[in-house]
Amino acid sequence: MSGFTPEAAELVQRAAGVIAAKHRGDLAGAEDLLAAFPGEQARTLGFYLLADLALGLVRASSGQSMDDLVRELSLIGATAGRPPAPS
Secondary structure, X not given: OOOOOHHHHHHHHHHHHHHHHHHOOXXXXXXXXXXXXXXXXXXXXXXXXXXHHHXXXXXXXXXXXXXXXXXXXXXXXXXXXXXXXXX
């Protein structure tokens, strides 16, 4: 996370903690971490920076362009929760 201020790094760590807590089934912990953000702007920045960092890691390992990754994520997001098309 080079280039991040200590404050920004803390927001990213908190956002990652929310996701980790949720995935291990600790919903109360995830909610506590969400509530610990100093405000909506800090929460938004933390999750934006985390997403940017995660996409950068995927891009580096996959060799895809950022545009291709974002397009693929958008398609996945647009179909999330929909039942599969009949074959």
